[in-house]
Amino acid sequence: MLYQSPLTAKFHRAFTLTSSERQALDAVRIRIVAIGANQNLVREGDQPSRCIMVLAGLASTSKVTGDGKRQVTAYHVPGDMPDLLSLHLDLLDSDVRTVSACSVGFIDHSAIRLLCERHPRLAANLWRTTLVDASIFREWVVNVGKRQALGRVAHLLCEIMLRMEDAGLASDQTCAFAVTQADLGEATGLSAVHINRTLKSLREKRLTSLVNGQLTIHDWEGLAFLAEFRHDYLHSARTNKTAEFMSMH
16 A cells, blocks of 8 residues: 555645646655643744644544643644634744644744645645634634534534544544543533533433443434534535434434
């Protein structure tokens, strides 16, 4: 089997690559590292010279208040590049951490800049990636700020399932989602006790279950209705098809 770098696979999922684009992507050096759960990949205030690509596992972007409370502002699934903005912003304004054990790739800024200079379509796709990240962030603001606990957690679970489907990492409405109740609390602004009650309620309603790091959605339409979930903000043609398919089953 011919070698295909993780970076090539990421772009190939977005559009059909030319031979020169594929060769350029395969030539990019990626330093792959296995990192345990709950480890900082980059910290607020860092000035990195490389970008991170999540290859396996789950990571998050977060900020910490003065009294030590953490607010997760995004989850990152395999294929995501959570600190791509560091290519143009000198100073990071948030932490990127592993949630579960992860495999991550480090790619030098210089290599990405060279790709962008020589291959405009790749540059445009990276720009689009940051715009989609911003769209997801806006939805998270609404979710944490305005939805009640049940809808808030349901919305997050809907999003994770579709994004994992989009990455080719879900089947039969089941995917890996190795989070603790404390992790979910940091992502939704709810206490661990409230998260426990909310997950129990979703389970009793036979909408979804989260057991041993595996998320299963039993009733997509019911969960999406409860969450007021519209997948448009993910801006993925593949996600659109997945959501339509899940609604019919």
